[in-house]
Amino acid sequence: MTETNPIACLLVIGNEVLSGRTQDANIKFLATRLGEIGIPLREVRVIPDVKDTIVATVNEVRRRFDHVFTTGGIGPTHDDITSECIAAAFGVPWEPHPEAWGRLERHYKPGEFNAARQRMGTMPRGAALIDNAISIAPGFSMENVHVMAGVPRIMQAMFEALAPTLQGGPPIASRTVHANGVMEGRIAEGLADIQQRWPDLDIGSYPYYRMGGGGVALVAKGSDPDAVDAASAAITMLLRAIGSQPVQGEPPV
Amino acid sequence: MTETNPIACLLVIGNEVLSGRTQDANIKFLATRLGEIGIPLREVRVIPDVKDTIVATVNEVRRRFDHVFTTGGIGPTHDDITSECIAAAFGVPWEPHPEAWGRLERHYKPGEFNAARQRMGTMPRGAALIDNAISIAPGFSMENVHVMAGVPRIMQAMFEALAPTLQGGPPIASRTVHANGVMEGRIAEGLADIQQRWPDLDIGSYPYYRMGGGGVALVAKGSDPDAVDAASAAITMLLRAIGSQPVQGEPPV
Structure with a gap:
């Protein structure tokens, strides 16, 4: 990867992943x-719903990475504390956000926008909303920290609403050969040797085990697509030299 | 959770999870x-195959947690650098481990125990082996850091070989009610209110979305099973009071 790419950190916030109750689906997406x-x-980082841990972690990683994404902990229940922890991390008040509050108030029937749900309209001062096309209650950004829901369908909708506003570097090209x-x-x-010839690329080797025998998937990755193609060709030659018949792409599942 | 329980940190080491190529399966297990x-x-923490990052992270978390488990990066290829990074973190030589070396030498045919495979028999001085019933090459422990393979089947075999040597606190009891x-x-x-009545328990609320409508799963968790039962009964009463018919256990998938 070149140094021109901004880099990201993800905080998965929630006891349910740490207890094994939930299989995380947000990291891969x-x-x-x-x-x-x-x-x-x-x-x-996967961290628990503990205020001191969330505040300290956010403050550490928002200085080290260009973007920080968080998932989880922005619903209405007592264990949803991400939003107030972000306010504490930035040292700003946690207060009703007029636009978020209005969206929620219009969404619920009269009398149903109760104290618990009002927490979802309460945000760090200065928060920029991230739209939620699925269930109304918005996420938000504070500077380079982007706070999203934990439910995968909602998180994905929020990310796609946010993505056009993010300034990325060159896309990461990738080629896989499997043998x-x-x-x-x-x-x-x-x-x-191939890694040494292309030091700016990331050459990965991933064994797999399947019924009927396994093999290895070899991945060349980087922001220069020509270099990725050349390294992938060198990997193919290496495999042919030991009598293997390598195939482009992932192995059949 | 009571303070009598030792606590653990997991380091998932490898670019393949951070690139989205691989869906992690080790966290939940x-x-x-x-x-x-x-x-x-x-x-x-999921971290890349980068020496400085691995060494710094291991040295941070091995002081903060009773046990640290690592997965990934102990195979024969150039991107498998976990073992030598553990040696660097502990400030000890990385050198052939006679027992591990012997197991590998006996496993491979004459001439096939090459330089790359010899890396799997090379370990930090003082490493205690973790048996690998699947593919021979052992993991190892250095003090409270337990170094395992990334391939789930091998990691699981290593963990089960290690588990009897770990001294845990009371098991964590859990009850789920879904509505x-x-x-x-x-x-x-x-x-x-229920969380406040049982402050030592961890009361979690996890909405789910399914075809035909969703609901919420409510989990009481802690090391005192009587308290878990009592809190779970209180959750059931809370749900009945609003006209719901709660059911013990997870919702049907």
């Missing part, structure tokens, strides 16, 4: 989409 | 198993 728009994901029946240990030295 | 043996998982058709916002205030 955001990792893929952020790569596509040229803001590669460089770190993920059935090849063990990593047979090609490791040749692969290390 | 380890979160669940660690809860069962009474060493609740308190943080996860179809109930919106979080209707019960949020009652739920906050």
Whole structure:
């Protein structure tokens, strides 16, 4: 990856992933989409619904990364504390946001916009809303911190509403070659040579195990598509030299 | 959770999760198993195959958590650098481990235990092996840091080999009540009261969306099973009071 790409960190906030109750589905989606728009994901942290932990983590990573995305903890219940923690992290009041409040007030029937739901219209001062096409209650950005829902369908809608406002670097190009029946240990030295020839690329080796035998998937990745093509061709030659018949793309599942 | 439970951190090491290529499957497994043996998982970090990042992260978290588990980066290829980074983090030499080396040497045919594979028999001085019943190459522990493979089947075998040596606190008890058709916002205030009555428990509220309508799953969790039962009964009463017919256990998928 070149240094021209801004980089991102994701905070998955919620006890349910740490307890094993929920299989996270947000990391893969955001990792893929952020790569596509040229803001590669460089770190993920899964942290609990604990105020001190959220505040300290947000303040650490918002200085180290160009963009920070958070998922989870912006609903109406007592364990939804992300929004007030972001206010604390930025040192600003947590107060009704007129536009978010108005959207929610219009959405609920008279009498149903209760104290718990009003929490979803309460935000750090200065928050810029992220639209929620699914269930109304918006996410928001504070500077480079983008606060989204944890429910995957809602998070994805929020991300797509936000994405056009993000300024990415060149998209990350990627080519995969897979070789059935090849063990990593047979090609490791040749692969290390290829990594040295293209130091700006990220050459990855991922063994897989399937019914009927496994193999290895070899990925060349970077922001220069010509270099990615050339490295991928070199990987193909390396595999042919040991008698394998490599195939472009991912192995069949 | 009581303070008698030791706590754990998981480091998922590898570019493939951060690029979206791979859906992580190790967090949920380890979160669940660690809860069962009474060493609740308190943080996860997904970090790239970058030496400085791995060394700094390991040294930060091994002081903050009772146990640190790592997955990924212990194969034979150039991007498998976890083992040498652990040596650097502990300030010890990275050198052939006689027992690991011997197991690998016996496993491969003459001439096939090449330089790349010898890396899998090279470990930080003082490493205690973690058996690998699937593919021979062992993981290892250095003090409270447990280094495992990234391939889920191998990681799971390593964890089960290691688990009997880990001293957990009381297992974490959990009860789930789900209520179809109930919106979080209707019960949020009652739920906050229940959390206040049992401050040592972790009361979670997780909305779900399904074909034919969603609902909410309410989870009481903690190391005192009687308190978990009592809080779960209070949640059931709260739901009945608003006319819902709550059901014990997870909603049908």
